[in-house]
Amino acid sequence: MLEFRNVRYKYPDGTRVFEKLSFIVNEGEFVYVIGSTGAGKSTMAKLITSEAVPEAGSIMFYNLNVGRLKKRKIPLYRRQLGVVYQDFKLLPDKNCLENIIFVLEMTDKRKQECRTRAREVLRMVNLADKANKFPKDLSGGEKQRLAIARAIANKPKLLICDEPTANLDPEMSEEIMNIIEKINKETGTAIIFITHNSNIVNERRKRTLVIGGGTIVADLKEGGYHLQNEQVREFIEKEELEETQMITGLLNGDLFISNLSEQKKDDLLIKLLKEKKDEKQGG
Numbered sequence: 581m582l583e584f585r586n587v588r589y590k591y592p593d594g595t596r597v598f599e600k601l602s603f604i605v606n607e608g609e610f611v612y613v614i615g616s617t618g619a620g621k622s623t624m625a626k627l628i629t630s631e632a633v634p635e636a637g638s639i640m641f642y643n644l645n646v647g648r649l650k651k652r653k654i655p656l657y658r659r660q661l662g663v664v665y666q667d668f669k670l671l672p673d674k675n676c677l678e679n680i681i682f683v684l685e686m687t688d689k690r691k692q693e694c695r696t697r698a699r700e701v702l703r704m705v706n707l708a709d710k711a712n713k714f715p716k717d718l719s720g721g722e723k724q725r726l727a728i729a730r731a732i733a734n735k736p737k738l739l740i741c742d743e744p745t746a747n748l749d750p751e752m753s754e755e756i757m758n759i760i761e762k763i764n765k766e767t768g769t770a771i772i773f774i775t776h777n778s779n780i781v782n783e784r785r786k787r788t789l790v791i792g793g794g795t796i797v798a799d800l801k802e803g804g805y806h807l808q809n810e811q812v813r814e815f816i817e818k819e820e821l822e823e824t825q826m827i828t829g830l831l832n833g834d835l836f837i838s839n840l841s842e843q844k845k846d847d848l849l850i851k852l853l854k855e856k857k858d859e860k861q862g863g
């Protein structure tokens with residue numbers, strides 16, 4: 581249902597992000613997107629929502645060419661998508677129910693219909709009893725649940741989650757994951773889940789796209805960060821890369837670490853590639 585084909589993108593200020601980004605997401609799929617900070621994960625989300633337009637290549641959503649959409653057609657297209665962000669983006673002067681009704685009323689639904697649907701999605705995220713509360717009176721996890729309810733109110737075909745658990749403690753993150761998995765299973769909404777959280781990716785194994793160097797570094801069927809390659813582990817230890825708490829890249833199942841300088845990352849990548857080549861030639 582979503583296909584990136586050789587997408588090239590740079591920001592107006594000249595920052596190059598993607599050279600050739602290609603991947604497909606099928607209907608109902610759940611896909612993690614990982615990659616080091618600045619790799620372009622959020623930019624990818626912006627390309628999907630048409631906040632950014634590719635310089636070359638194409639983005640197809642069903643048979644709609646997203647990069648070529650006329651301005652006036654964008655709002656209608658976006659209704660087929662739901663987006664959840666790290667910082668919730670709730671309307672502070674509206675209560676939970678009103679936050680949801682607000683997005684429903686932008687469509688041509690009748691008032692009563694909007695109310696009914698708003699209550700329904702609040703129930704789905706276990707917030708039925710908080711309908712009249714304002715965002716400031718909710719916990720972080722509850723705020724994110726409200727943001728999710730709002731994102732799915734219009735029954736999107738695709739829900740994009742850009743680090744929705746980044747500001748939440750582990751317990752709340754678990755709760756959010758359960759809800760998003762439930763939405764995926766019960767409504768068939770496809771999910772693109774951008775995250776830095778290695779616990780989530782390791783424990784709830786799913787397809788994982790790894791973004792780096794302006795392209796897809798790996799597309800792993802069952803995801804997970806692997807820490808199996810002894811050589812790589814030794815290399816990292818030898819180089820005293822202990823500040824590398826965050827694992828973000830993968831290359832053919834090998835570990836690859838972020839929070840390194842770009843140069844160190846490149847060196848590590850080159851070394852890994854050389855090893856792979858030698859292995860192949862040797863055996």
Ligand SMILES: Nc1ncnc2c1ncn2[C@@H]1O[C@H](COP(=O)(O)OP(=O)(O)OP(=O)(O)O)[C@@H](O)[C@H]1O
Pocket residue numbers: 591592593595597615616617618619620621622623624
């Ligand atoms: N509005 C902008 N104008 C210019 N450059 C930008 C803009 N937004 C992001 N960038 C740059 O584009 C690159 C990709 O940024 P992006 O936000 O997509 O990364 P990310 O993978 O989401 O990172 P993070 O994990 O930190 O959220 C970075 O080099 C960033 O500095």
Ligand SMILES: [Mg+2]
Pocket residue numbers: 621622623742
């Ligand atoms: Mg980001």
